[in-house]
Amino acid sequence: MLRIAVVGATGAVGRECLALLDGGIVPVERAVPVASARSAGRDLGGELGLSLPLADLVTLDELDPGDLDVAVLSAGAEVSAREAERLASAGVLVVDNSSAFRMRPDVPLVVPQVNPGALDDRPAPGLVANPNCSTIQLVRALHPVHELAGLESVVVATYQAASGGGVRGLRELADGSRAVLDDPTAQGAPGGRFGQPLAFNLVPEIGLPDEDGFTHEERKLVREPRKILGLPDLRVSATAVRVPVFDCHSEAVHLRLSEPVTAAAVEDALEATPGLRVHRRAHSPSYPMPRTVFARREDRALVHVGRVRVDPEDHRALALWVVADNLWVGAALNALQIVALAAKNGWLA
Ligand SMILES: NC(=O)c1ccc[n+]([C@@H]2O[C@H](COP(=O)([O-])OP(=O)(O)OC[C@H]3O[C@@H](n4cnc5c(N)ncnc54)[C@H](OP(=O)(O)O)[C@@H]3O)[C@@H](O)[C@H]2O)c1
Structure with a gap:
C-alpha cells in the first residue's frame, strides 16, 4: 500500500x-x-x-x-x-x-x-x-511497427486538444466558443493559453519557436522518441498544431521503414500489442476520433490507431492515424x- x-x-x-x-x-x-x-x-x-x-x-x-x-x-x-x-x-x-x-x-x-x-x-x-503527451501515444504506435519492419524516419503532424493547456486551456476554449456563437464576427485577441484564440480556429505553433523555427513541442517530439525507443539517430520531423477539441490528441504519422510491409501485417502487429486498439481498414469507420475515444472509460485507457495505409508505389512508406486521451495515456x-x-x-x- x-x-x-x-x-x-x-x-x-x-x-x-x-x-x-x-x-x-x-x-x-x-x-x-x-x-x-x-x-x-x-x-x-x-x-x-x-x-x-x-x-x-x-x-x-x-x-x-x-x-x-x-x-x-x-x-x-x-x-x-x-x-x-x-x-x-x-x-x-x-x-x-x-x-x-x-x-x-x-x-x-x-x-x-x-x-x-x-x-x-x-x-x-x-x-x-x-x-510529453504527444510523444507517448506516438511511441506506443511506433514500437510494434519498429519491431516488425525497422523505423528509418518519422514525419508527424499533431492535432492537440485544449486540455493539453490545462484547466485554463479548457476554459478558454469553452468561453471563446460561446463568444463566437453569440457573435460570429468576434475575433478574440492574441494571447491567452494558446497565444491565439482557439475557438473555431487552428493554432500551428505550440510553445516558442527556436532559431530554426521549430517549436518546443516539436523539438520534444524529435528528442523524446529517440531516448525512449533507444534509437538516437532516428529522423523525426514534427508539426504541432493546437485544435479546438476539448480532449484527446490526434496524430497523422508518416513512416519510412527498413523493410517493405503490407497494411494487413501492420494491423496484425498493432493488434497483437497490449493497450493498442486497431480500427481496421475493413471496418467502418476505419479511424478513431477524439469524441468517440473520450466517451468511454475503457477507450480512454488505450492508444487508437486507424487509417493504416501502405503507399502502393513504395511498400516501405506507411501512414497511420493515432488518437489517445492526452490526460490519461499522455x-x-x-x-x-x-x-x-x-x-x-x-x-x-
Ligand atoms: N494537460 C496535459 O495534457 C498534459 C500532458 C502531459 C503533461 N502535462 C504536464 O503536467 C503538468 C500540469 O499540467 P495541467 O495541464 O494539469 O496544468 P493545470 O491544469 O494548469 O494545473 C496546474 C496545477 O499545478 C498547481 N500548481 C501551480 N503552481 C503550484 C505551486 N506553486 N505549488 C503547488 N501546486 C501548484 C495548480 O494548483 P492551483 O489550482 O492551486 O493553481 C494546479 O493544480 C504540466 O507540467 C504539463 O506540462 C500536461
Whole structure:
C-alpha cells in the first residue's frame, strides 16, 4: 500500500491522477492532494466524488516527504525544477509529468509498454520522467511497427486538444466558443493559453519557436522518441498544431521503414500489442476520433490507431492515424503505470 502525493491535484492532469487512484490502479494507503495556496480549503474528495483514503489538500511547504513513498508532480516545469530533487533526496520516488528532467541522462524517460527495462532498478536520483503527451501515444504506435519492419524516419503532424493547456486551456476554449456563437464576427485577441484564440480556429505553433523555427513541442517530439525507443539517430520531423477539441490528441504519422510491409501485417502487429486498439481498414469507420475515444472509460485507457495505409508505389512508406486521451495515456495513466511497474519491480518502498 502506497502513500502517494498528487502535486497539481486541482489541475487537468492531477484530477485525473486522483480519479485513476480512486479506481484502484495502484493500492493506496493514503493520497495527499497538493496545490498552490490559491486552492486552500478545497474539498477535492467531494468535488470529484472520490472514495479513496484522501488527506486534506496541502501546499508544497506543508507537505511532509517523510510520510510519502511516491509523489507524482503535475504542476509545471518550474515547480518540478524547484521541488523534485528536494522530495527525491528525502527518499520519495518522484514521477514528473513536466519537461524539467526528461532529457537528463541519469533520469529514465519511461513508457511502461515500450521501455519497461528502464525501471529494472531504482534510478539513482529517485526521479522518473513522464514523456510529453504527444510523444507517448506516438511511441506506443511506433514500437510494434519498429519491431516488425525497422523505423528509418518519422514525419508527424499533431492535432492537440485544449486540455493539453490545462484547466485554463479548457476554459478558454469553452468561453471563446460561446463568444463566437453569440457573435460570429468576434475575433478574440492574441494571447491567452494558446497565444491565439482557439475557438473555431487552428493554432500551428505550440510553445516558442527556436532559431530554426521549430517549436518546443516539436523539438520534444524529435528528442523524446529517440531516448525512449533507444534509437538516437532516428529522423523525426514534427508539426504541432493546437485544435479546438476539448480532449484527446490526434496524430497523422508518416513512416519510412527498413523493410517493405503490407497494411494487413501492420494491423496484425498493432493488434497483437497490449493497450493498442486497431480500427481496421475493413471496418467502418476505419479511424478513431477524439469524441468517440473520450466517451468511454475503457477507450480512454488505450492508444487508437486507424487509417493504416501502405503507399502502393513504395511498400516501405506507411501512414497511420493515432488518437489517445492526452490526460490519461499522455499523462496521468502513464505516470501511474510507472508507479505500478516500480512497485512490481520491488524497489519502490
Ligand atoms: N494537460 C496535459 O495534457 C498534459 C500532458 C502531459 C503533461 N502535462 C504536464 O503536467 C503538468 C500540469 O499540467 P495541467 O495541464 O494539469 O496544468 P493545470 O491544469 O494548469 O494545473 C496546474 C496545477 O499545478 C498547481 N500548481 C501551480 N503552481 C503550484 C505551486 N506553486 N505549488 C503547488 N501546486 C501548484 C495548480 O494548483 P492551483 O489550482 O492551486 O493553481 C494546479 O493544480 C504540466 O507540467 C504539463 O506540462 C500536461
